[in-house]
Amino acid sequence: MLLLGFFLGLAVGIGIWIWQQVQLKRYLGRILQPLNSGADKLTLPLIPRLQREIAKVKQQRDNLQQSLQTYQDLLDFAPLGYLQVDEENQLLWCNQQAQDILYLQTWQAGQVRLLLELVRSYELDHLIEQTRDWQKPQTKEWVFHPSCDDAAQMPTVKSLLLRASSLPLPNGQVGVFLENRQPLLDMNQQRDRSFSDLAHELRTPLTSIRLVVETLQNRLDPPLDRWVNRLMQEVDRLINLVQSWLELTQMEANPTMQLHLEVLEVRSLIASVWETLEPLTQKQHLCLDYSGPENLWIKVDPARIYQVFLNLLDNSIKYSPPHTSIQVQVKILSGQDTDSRDGLRPANILEINLIDSGLGFSEADLPYIFERFYRGDKARTHSSLPENKSLGTIVGNGLGLAIVRQIIVAHGGSIKAMNDPKTGGAWMQLQLPEVMANSRSQDYS
Structure with a gap:
C-alpha cells in the first residue's frame, strides 16, 4: 500500500508538472504571438524599401561619377x-x-x-x-x-x-x-620694338620738316603766318611724341635705369619747377601753396625728378580754374629698412601730395591714369582745350604720366592718383625713399 501510494503521488506530481509546462507554453505563446505577427508585418515591407534606398545611393554615386568626369573633361578642354x-x-x-x-x-x-x-x-x-x-x-x-x-x-x-x-x-x-602669359609678353615686346623702330625713323624727317617751317615763319606775313605757326605747333607735338615714346620704351626695357643721384632740397626743387611754369601761372592767376617741414633733402636724379614735377605741376596748371591755388603738401613717413646689419631699423619716406581745384578724375578713368596713350575723354582733340578741364583728361601725347611713373619706380618709390575730398580736384600722391631732414647728411655722399 505504501509503494502504491508512492507511485500514485509520483504520477500526480508528474501530471501537475506537465500541466504547468503546457500552461506555461500556452501563456508564452499568447504573449509572443503579437510580436511575431508584428515582426512579419514589419519585415516584409522593409526589404523593398532597403532595395530602393540602395538603388538610389547607387544612382547618386553614378551621377557624381559622371559629374566628376564632366568637370575633368571641361578642365582638359579649358585654355588654362x-x-x-x-x-x-x-x-x-x-x-x-x-x-x-x-x-x-x-x-x-x-x-x-x-x-x-x-x-x-x-x-x-x-x-x-x-x-x-x-x-x-x-x-x-x-x-x-x-x-x-x-x-x-x-x-x-x-x-x-x-x-x-x-x-x-x-x-x-x-x-x-x-x-x-609668355605669348602676351612676347607680343607686347614685339609691338614696343616696332613702335621704337618707327619712332627712330620718324625723328629725322620731322626735324627736316621743322627746319622748313622755321624758314617759312620768317618769310610770311600776317595772316598767312598764322597757318605756319599752327603747323609749327603740330610738328613740335609730333617731335615731342616721338621723343617721349622712345624715352618710355627705354625706361620700360630697363626699369632700373642708370640714375645720377645727387642730394636736393625738396622745397627749392619745387620752387624751381614753379618758376619755369610762371608764364602759365600768371596767365591764370594761380598760386602755389606749399606746406611741410623745411630743409628736407632727398637723394634723386636731378634731371629725372625735375621732369616728374614739371609734368605734374604743368598738368595741374592746365586744368585748374583761374584764381585758385595748387597745394603741395610734404611730410615724412616712418618705414622699415631691412638693409641694416643689426636687423630692422626705421627708415624715412618722403610723401608729396599735389592737389588742384579742378574737376578731378572720373571714377572710370582712375585705374588707367598712368597707362600710355590714355586720355579720359577720347572725343577731345589735341588742338583745343576743354572748357571744364581736369588732370584726368590731359591734352597731350598721353605718355607724360606713364613716364612719371617709370621715373618714380626707378627711384624705388610709388605714385597714385586720387580725387581730393575737399577741393574735388585731382590728387597725386608720391612716395620716395631716402629723405633726410634738417641738414645734408654725409651718408648721402
Whole structure:
C-alpha cells in the first residue's frame, strides 16, 4: 500500500508538472504571438524599401561619377592649366594644359607624387602653402624656368612668364589655375620694338620738316603766318611724341635705369619747377601753396625728378580754374629698412601730395591714369582745350604720366592718383625713399 501510494503521488506530481509546462507554453505563446505577427508585418515591407534606398545611393554615386568626369573633361578642354594637390602637396590630378606648361613629362594620371619632385618651382610651392595657411585665394606672377630630363629637348625649352591663381579646397587640398602669359609678353615686346623702330625713323624727317617751317615763319606775313605757326605747333607735338615714346620704351626695357643721384632740397626743387611754369601761372592767376617741414633733402636724379614735377605741376596748371591755388603738401613717413646689419631699423619716406581745384578724375578713368596713350575723354582733340578741364583728361601725347611713373619706380618709390575730398580736384600722391631732414647728411655722399 505504501509503494502504491508512492507511485500514485509520483504520477500526480508528474501530471501537475506537465500541466504547468503546457500552461506555461500556452501563456508564452499568447504573449509572443503579437510580436511575431508584428515582426512579419514589419519585415516584409522593409526589404523593398532597403532595395530602393540602395538603388538610389547607387544612382547618386553614378551621377557624381559622371559629374566628376564632366568637370575633368571641361578642365582638359579649358585654355588654362589646372592642378590639384593634397594636404601634403602631393599632385593628385592635373589637366593636359598644366602638363604642357610645367613640362610634366614623368607624371601619369592616377600617380600620386610630391609636386616639388615633378616641378622645380619654389614660387608655386610657396603659393600653395600660403593659400593653405591663409585659407584665401591667392595670385602670383613669376618667370618659370622649366627643367627637362631629355637633353635633346633642352634647346627648345624656354622660360615662361606664368600667372597662378590658387584657391583653398576641403581637407587641406589646394587647386591652382595656371596661365601662360609668355605669348602676351612676347607680343607686347614685339609691338614696343616696332613702335621704337618707327619712332627712330620718324625723328629725322620731322626735324627736316621743322627746319622748313622755321624758314617759312620768317618769310610770311600776317595772316598767312598764322597757318605756319599752327603747323609749327603740330610738328613740335609730333617731335615731342616721338621723343617721349622712345624715352618710355627705354625706361620700360630697363626699369632700373642708370640714375645720377645727387642730394636736393625738396622745397627749392619745387620752387624751381614753379618758376619755369610762371608764364602759365600768371596767365591764370594761380598760386602755389606749399606746406611741410623745411630743409628736407632727398637723394634723386636731378634731371629725372625735375621732369616728374614739371609734368605734374604743368598738368595741374592746365586744368585748374583761374584764381585758385595748387597745394603741395610734404611730410615724412616712418618705414622699415631691412638693409641694416643689426636687423630692422626705421627708415624715412618722403610723401608729396599735389592737389588742384579742378574737376578731378572720373571714377572710370582712375585705374588707367598712368597707362600710355590714355586720355579720359577720347572725343577731345589735341588742338583745343576743354572748357571744364581736369588732370584726368590731359591734352597731350598721353605718355607724360606713364613716364612719371617709370621715373618714380626707378627711384624705388610709388605714385597714385586720387580725387581730393575737399577741393574735388585731382590728387597725386608720391612716395620716395631716402629723405633726410634738417641738414645734408654725409651718408648721402
